[in-house]
Structure formats: C-alpha cells, structure tokens
Amino acid sequence: MKMWLTLLLCLLSQARLISSESCPGKSVFFPCQCEYSSSEVGLICKKVDGQIIETVFNEVSKLKNVYKNFDFFQISNASVLKLSENILGDLKFASIFIFDSNITQLDRNALKSSHKEVEELILQQISFIGWLRDGNYLFEILKQFENLRKLSITNTNLKSIPENAFLRFNATQEKLFWINLSHNKIQNVGDFAFYELTNLQTIDLSYNRIKHISKDTFAFWKNNSLEIKIDLSNNFLSTKCFEFAAFSNAKRNMFLNLAFNNITHLEESIFASILRDSSNRIVVNNNPFVCNCKNAWIIKDRKRVERSLLGLYCEDGNAIFERNVNDYHYCSLKNVDIEDNICGCSTLKMVHFLWKIVALAVK
Numbered sequence: 001m002k003m004w005l006t007l008l009l010c011l012l013s014q015a016r017l018i019s020s021e022s023c024p025g026k027s028v029f030f031p032c033q034c035e036y037s038s039s040e041v042g043l044i045c046k047k048v049d050g051q052i053i054e055t056v057f058n059e060v061s062k063l064k065n066v067y068k069n070f071d072f073f074q075i076s077n078a079s080v081l082k083l084s085e086n087i088l089g090d091l092k093f094a095s096i097f098i099f100d101s102n103i104t105q106l107d108r109n110a111l112k113s114s115h116k117e118v119e120e121l122i123l124q125q126i127s128f129i130g131w132l133r134d135g136n137y138l139f140e141i142l143k144q145f146e147n148l149r150k151l152s153i154t155n156t157n158l159k160s161i162p163e164n165a166f167l168r169f170n171a172t173q174e175k176l177f178w179i180n181l182s183h184n185k186i187q188n189v190g191d192f193a194f195y196e197l198t199n200l201q202t203i204d205l206s207y208n209r210i211k212h213i214s215k216d217t218f219a220f221w222k223n224n225s226l227e228i229k230i231d232l233s234n235n236f237l238s239t240k241c242f243e244f245a246a247f248s249n250a251k252r253n254m255f256l257n258l259a260f261n262n263i264t265h266l267e268e269s270i271f272a273s274i275l276r277d278s279s280n281r282i283v284v285n286n287n288p289f290v291c292n293c294k295n296a297w298i299i300k301d302r303k304r305v306e307r308s309l310l311g312l313y314c315e316d317g318n319a320i321f322e323r324n325v326n327d328y329h330y331c332s333l334k335n336v337d338i339e340d341n342i343c344g345c346s347t348l349k350m351v352h353f354l355w356k357i358v359a360l361a362v363k
C-alpha cells in the first residue's frame with residue numbers, strides 16, 4: 001500500500017514537473033515559440049520559413065535536458081515552406097497542424113521523427129506546389145504515420161486521391177477513424193483508396209469536383225459493425241457517374257450524403273440494394289431530380305426504401321413519397337417509354353414537360 005502511494009506521488013510530481021518546465025527559455029526555439037494551451041504544450045512557428053525551422057530544431061536536438069515530446073506543432077503563414085529531410089530533428093509531436101502556407105517542398109523523411117507519434121495531422125488553407133497536387137507523393141508520406149487517428153486536408157489545391165492511397169506493405173493504419181478532405185479541388189478518388197482502413201468512421205469529401213464513383217472507390221477489405229459516413233455533397237456527380245455496383249464493396253452500413261450534386265435519377269440496379277437495408281441512409285436533397293419513369297421503382301418499392309432515402313424532391317418541389325403508384329401507370333404504356341430514352345444533356349425541361357402532360361392525361 002505504502003509503496004503504491006509513493007509510486008503514485010512520484011508519478012504525480014513527475015507529471016507536474018513536465019507540464020511546468022516543458023518550455024525552455026524563449027531564445028531556445030526563437031523565432032518559433034513554445035506555448036502551453038490548456039493541459040498541452042507545443043511549438044508554434046508563424047511566418048517562419050522551413051530552413052529556419054530546420055536549423056533551430058536540429059540545434060535543439062543536440063541539447064540534453066530539453067523537453068522533446070510535444071503535444072502539438074503549428075506552422076502558419078509560411079510563404080515558401082520547404083519541408084526538407086529531418087526538419088524536425090529528433091523532436092516528436094502528437095499533433096501537427098500546418099495552415100495558411102505554401103508548401104513548395106516535401107521530403108519523404110521530413111516528419112520522420114514523428115511517424116510513430118502523430119495522431120492528428122491537419123493541413124488547412126495550403127497551396128501545394130504543382131507536383132504535390134496529384135496526391136501520389138503526398139499520400140506516400142501520409143501513409144507512414146502508423147498511429148494516425150485523424151487526418152484533415154481542407155481548403156487546398158489537392159487534385160486527386162491516388163489508388164490504394166493508404167495501402168502499406170507491412171502494416172495498416174488501424175487507428176485512423178476520421179478523414180476530412182473537403183473543400184479541395186479533388187476530381188478523382190482512386191480505386192481502393194481507403195481499402196485497409198477498417199476502423200474508418202467518417203470520410204468527408206464534400207465541396208470537391210468528383211465526377212466518378214467506381215465499384216471500388218469505397219471498397220473495404222474487412223467488414224465492421226460500425227457505420228461509415230461518406231459525405232459526397234457539393235460535388236459534380238450526376239446520374240451516370242455511379243458505376244454499376246458502386247458502394248457494394250463497402251461491407252458496412254452507410255450514411256451517404258449526395259446532397260447538392262447534379263443527380264436526376266437513382267439507378268435501381270445500384271441504389272435499390274443499399275436502400276432496402278434499413279440501417280443505411282442516403283441523403284439526396286438539392287439535386288435536380290426528375291420524378292419520371294426512371295424513378296418510379298422508388299415508389300413501387302416504397303415500403304422497403306422510404307426509411308433510408310432522405311430528401312428526394314421532384315421537379316415540382318414536392319417530395320417523391322407524396323406520389324403514389326397510380327401516378328406511374330403510364331410507365332407501362334409502350335409509347336411513353338420514348339420519353340425515358342431521350343438522352344443528352346438538354347432534355348431535362350422536355351422530360352418535365354412530358355411528365356406534366358401525361359399526368360394530366362391520366363387524371
């Protein structure tokens with residue numbers, strides 16, 4: 001008992017020692033600063049370029065009796081940020097936050113000292129230099145953070161997520177549960193991008209330029225009883241952008257947000273099986289839906305899909321579930337099929353017009 005008490009006191013006093021003496025004198029990290037923030041301690045570099053950070057951190061690395069395991073590291077307003085090899089020296093951080101900066105160089109080993117430590121990595125309001133924008137090299141680096149829990153890359157000029165973006169040869173990023181890639185310029189998300197991230201719960205891809213979802217874009221290796229939230233709202237998705245069997249390899253319950261896209265129909269062959277599982281949700285408000293024969297299956301199958309499909313409003317502004325099967329009798333008439341066979345881009349108004357005529361005629 002006494003021994004435990006002594007041990008506890010000892011631990012407590014050590015903890016206090018760390019929190020009050022982790023930051024050395026101001027000159028040590030100058031022009032960066034060591035700061036306390038609630039119960040955490042970290043380093044902040046504002047308007048400091050990469051070369052200076054490297055020099056300072058490598059000097060500090062040589063010192064003994066200086067605290068080197070920080071909670072956070074913030075870089076901001078660096079107009080030309082070169083992240084060269086071992087810029088961190090042997091300093092370690094649990095969270096790295098870079099914002100309002102232009103990243104012009106990124107070495108594979110730039111953040112190596114913290115590959116094991118980083119749990120949260122945030123890149124926000126970043127302009128990446130040309131060759132970093134396609135994501136190939138960037139994700140090679142990101143996948144090295146084996147204990148990463150949260151990744152956020154937002155408001156940057158990132159253009160694509162490569163195939164197998166998080167594939168590692170001898171380990172998986174088991175802890176990664178939250179990925180925010182919203183407000184970028186992403187056009188492509190490669191197949192199997194998130195494949196091995198079994199514990200992922202959130203992928204925010206909203207406010208990008210995504211135009212294609214293949215059957216393996218959201219394929220996962222293992223199932224998991226936890227729901228996955230996939231936010232694809234505010235992209236450039238239209239009806240034909242969903243390849244056959246899209247989402248079918250997710251092996252998870254899904255909360256799928258497709259709001260604010262360019263979708264006119266939900267293909268039965270793709271969406272029926274997802275919607276019939278009442279644990280799934282698909283949100284589709286603010287799309288230019290046309291409630292003609294192509295969407296009639298939704299009404300015919302309403303008992304099974306109504307719970308899962310949220311926010312489907314027709315061209316007349318009314319919710320699709322306000323209609324009933326009789327409104328779609330005309331779909332079985334041979335001659336009205338023509339309407340659905342009109343293809344091309346400028347037919348929306350005409351289809352709408354035809355729908356009204358037919359509806360009147362049926363009444």
Ligand SMILES: *[C@@H]1O[C@H](CO)[C@@H](O)[C@H](O)[C@H]1NC(C)=O
Pocket residue numbers: 046077100
């Ligand atoms: C950092 O730069 C942004 C624009 O790039 C500016 O809006 C902001 O005020 C700057 N912050 C500081 C602390 O200089």
Ligand SMILES: *[C@@H]1O[C@H](CO)[C@@H](O)[C@H](O)[C@H]1NC(C)=O
Pocket residue numbers: 077078079080100101102127
């Ligand atoms: C990044 O570079 C652009 C020009 O390429 C410049 O306008 C902007 O101010 C730079 N950002 C920062 C934070 O210095």
Ligand SMILES: *[C@@H]1O[C@H](CO)[C@@H](O)[C@H](O)[C@H]1NC(C)=O
Pocket residue numbers: 169170171
């Ligand atoms: C994974 O493989 C690489 C290269 O073969 C090696 O350097 C690294 O230490 C390995 N990591 C683990 C966790 O085994």
Ligand SMILES: *[C@@H]1O[C@H](CO)[C@@H](O)[C@H](O)[C@H]1NC(C)=O
Pocket residue numbers: 154180181182183202204
């Ligand atoms: C992702 O980041 C954006 C921009 O910072 C933010 O608005 C959004 O709420 C974040 N997504 C999630 C799921 O937190």
Ligand SMILES: *[C@@H]1O[C@H](CO)[C@@H](O)[C@H](O)[C@H]1NC(C)=O
Pocket residue numbers: 223224225
């Ligand atoms: C994963 O799938 C297998 C086989 O279908 C099943 O036995 C297992 O319970 C599932 N695990 C979870 C976590 O859903």
Ligand SMILES: *[C@@H]1O[C@H](CO)[C@@H](O)[C@H](O)[C@H]1NC(C)=O
Pocket residue numbers: 236238262344345346
């Ligand atoms: C939306 O789809 C229509 C036709 O289906 C097309 O003409 C238009 O360019 C699309 N808009 C966007 C932003 O992709």
